[in-house]
Amino acid sequence: MEQHQFDMVIRNANIATATDIFQADIGIRCGKIVALAQSLLAGAQEIDAAGRWVLPGGVDAHCHLAQPTSDGSVMADDFFTGTRSAACGGTTTVIPFALQQKGSTLEQAVRDYHVASDGRACVDYAFHIIVADATVHTVETELPDLIERGYTSFKLYMTYEDLKLNDRQILDILSITRREGAMSMIHAENTDCIAWLTERLLAKGLTTPIYHSLSRPSVVEREATHRAISLAEFLDTPVLIVHVSGREATEQIRQAQSRGLRIYAETCPQYLFLTADDLGSDGFEGAKCICSPPPRDEGSQQAIWDGLDNGTFQVFSSDHAPFRYEGAEGKKVAGEDGDFTRVPNGIPGLETRLPLLFSEGVLAGRIDINKFVAVTATEPAKIYGLYPRKGTISIGADADIVIWDTTQKRTIRNEDLHHHVDYTPYEGREVGAWPAVTLCRGEVVYRDGEFTGRAGHGAFVRCERPKPARPKSRLGRTLAWLDVL
Ligand code: DUC
Ligand code: ZN
Numbered sequence: 497m498e499q500h501q502f503d504m505v506i507r508n509a510n511i512a513t514a515t516d517i518f519q520a521d522i523g524i525r526c527g528k529i530v531a532l533a534q535s536l537l538a539g540a541q542e543i544d545a546a547g548r549w550v551l552p553g554g555v556d557a558h559c560h561l562a563q564p565t566s567d568g569s570v571m572a573d574d575f576f577t578g579t580r581s582a583a584c585g586g587t588t589t590v591i592p593f594a595l596q597q598k599g600s601t602l603e604q605a606v607r608d609y610h611v612a613s614d615g616r617a618c619v620d621y622a623f624h625i626i627v628a629d630a631t632v633h634t635v636e637t638e639l640p641d642l643i644e645r646g647y648t649s650f651k652l653y654m655t656y657e658d659l660k661l662n663d664r665q666i667l668d669i670l671s672i673t674r675r676e677g678a679m680s681m682i683h684a685e686n687t688d689c690i691a692w693l694t695e696r697l698l699a700k701g702l703t704t705p706i707y708h709s710l711s712r713p714s715v716v717e718r719e720a721t722h723r724a725i726s727l728a729e730f731l732d733t734p735v736l737i738v739h740v741s742g743r744e745a746t747e748q749i750r751q752a753q754s755r756g757l758r759i760y761a762e763t764c765p766q767y768l769f770l771t772a773d774d775l776g777s778d779g780f781e782g783a784k785c786i787c788s789p790p791p792r793d794e795g796s797q798q799a800i801w802d803g804l805d806n807g808t809f810q811v812f813s814s815d816h817a818p819f820r821y822e823g824a825e826g827k828k829v830a831g832e833d834g835d836f837t838r839v840p841n842g843i844p845g846l847e848t849r850l851p852l853l854f855s856e857g858v859l860a861g862r863i864d865i866n867k868f869v870a871v872t873a874t875e876p877a878k879i880y881g882l883y884p885r886k887g888t889i890s891i892g893a894d895a896d897i898v899i900w901d902t903t904q905k906r907t908i909r910n911e912d913l914h915h916h917v918d919y920t921p922y923e924g925r926e927v928g929a930w931p932a933v934t935l936c937r938g939e940v941v942y943r944d945g946e947f948t949g950r951a952g953h954g955a956f957v958r959c960e961r962p963k964p965a966r967p968k969s970r971l972g973r974t975l976a977w978l979d980v981l
C-alpha cells in the first residue's frame with residue numbers, strides 16, 4: 497500500500513492569517529499542520545482549495561452551553577448540539593462558561609462542566625469560569641489552584657442578582673488574577689441603575705420586551721465600563737470588557753487604551769446587526785432579541801464597526817445563549833404575559849457569527865481579511881492562552897482550518913442551522929460567505945452543507961497563562977514595591 501507523508505493535503509490554498517496573505521499547499525499529519533509549501537507531495541486525502549480563502553478555524557471565546565439557570569429555563573444547546581453548530585459555521589474551538597453556584601465552589605463547577613462536555617463535543621473547547629461567590633476560599637485558594645491547572649480566565653458580573661459582585665469583591669479577584677497572570681472578563685452594567693429604572697417601568701405597566709432595552713440604557717454600560725477600567729488601572733492589571741454594545745462604552749475603552757492601559761474588549765454580532773427596534777417587533781416576538789447589554793442604535797453599530805477596524809476590539813464572539821422561543825423552557829418560561837425581567841437573556845449565534853462578519857465586514861469592505869482572522873481566531877487564542885496551538889495557520893499548530901465559499905449568496909434560515917434553538921434573529925438575512933469545509937484537528941467536521949463530525953472528537957484544551965502582568969503605572973510600581981498588591 498502506498499505510504500503517504502501526509503494524512504491530508506489542502507492544495508492551492510489562498511491563506512490569510514492575522515498578519516499575512518500567501519498561497520501554499522497545507523500538509524496535515526496526526527491532526528497538526530506539518531508543512532506549508534508551494535507544492536507538496538500527495539496526501540492520503542486531498543482537497544483542492546483553488547480560488548478559495550483558507551483561514552484558521554474560528555475561536556468563539558464567549559458562548560454558553562448547558563449552563564444551569566436559576567429561573568426554570570433550560571439552555572437548548574448542550575456540548576453536542578452547540579459544537580455541531582459551531583463546526584458548521586467555521587468555529588473549531590469554543591470557550592463556554594463553567595458557572596459557580598452560590599454556596600458552592602469553583603472546583604465543583606469545573607467538575608460538573610467536564611461531566612457535561614466529556615465525550616459530547618464535536619470541536620475543541622476550553623472553559624472560562626464564572627465567579628459568583630467570592631468567598632475567601634474561592635478567591636485565595638481556588639483561583640490560584642485552577643489557574644495552575646489550565647483554567648486561566650474568569651468572568652465577573654457587575655449585574656444580575658444571582659451573579660453580581662461588588663467593587664470590593666472584584667478588587668479581591670483582580671489582585672489574584674494579576675498576581676497569577678490570568679485574565680478577568682467583566683460584564684459591565686450598573687446594577688443599581690438597572691434595578692431602579694426597572695422598578696419604575698414595571699410600576700407603570702411598561703412590561704413588554706422593548707422595555708428591556710430601555711431599562712439598560714447606554715449610560716449604564718458606560719458608567720460600569722469606566723468603573724471596571726478604573727479598578728483595573730488601580731491594580732495595574734489587564735481586564736477584558738465583554739460584549740460591548742454601545743458607542744459610549746467603546747469610547748471609554750478606546751480612551752483607556754490610548755493612555756496605555758491594558759484594557760481588552762470584545763463585541764458580538766448582535767451589536768452590529770440588531771438594534772433596539774428589533775425588541776419592539778410584534779407583541780412578544782421582540783423577546784427573541786433580548787440580551788444584555790441590549791442592541792442599541794445605528795450610531796452604536798457604526799461605533800462598533802469602527803472599533804473593530806481600529807483595534808479597540810480584539811475579540812469578536814457570539815455570546816451564544818441558546819433559549820428556545822416556543823415552549824416553557826426558553827424565552828416564554830414565565831409565559832407571554834411575563835414582564836421583560838422574566839425573559840431569559842441571550843441570543844443564539846454560534847453558527848452565524850463568522851458568515852455574518854465575513855459578509856458584512858470583509859466582503860462589504862469594512863474590515864480586511866487579516867482583521868477578520870485576528871478578531872475571530874488569533875487574538876482570542878492569544879488572550880486566553882491557546883496560541884499558537886489555536887488561532888493561526890502555522891507549522892505545529894492544530895489543523896483547525898476553514899475553506900470558505902464566497903462564490904454564492906445564501907439566505908440564513910433557522911431550519912438550515914445545527915443548533916437546537918428554534919429561531920435565529922438573522923432569519924432571512926443574505927450572506928455572501930459560508931464555510932465550504934471545516935477541519936478540526938485534521939478531521940473534516942463540515943463539508944458542503946453537511947455536518948460530518950462526531951461527538952467525542954472535540955477535546956478539552958488547557959489554557960496557558962496569557963501573559964505575566966508587570967507593574968507599569970507609578971501607582972502599580974509603588975504598590976508592588978510596598979508588597980500590598
Ligand atoms: N447576557 C449575558 O451576560 N450572558 C448571556 C446572554 C446575555 O444576554
Ligand atoms: Zn455577560
Ligand code: ZN
Binds near residue numbers: 558559560815817
Ligand atoms: Zn454571555
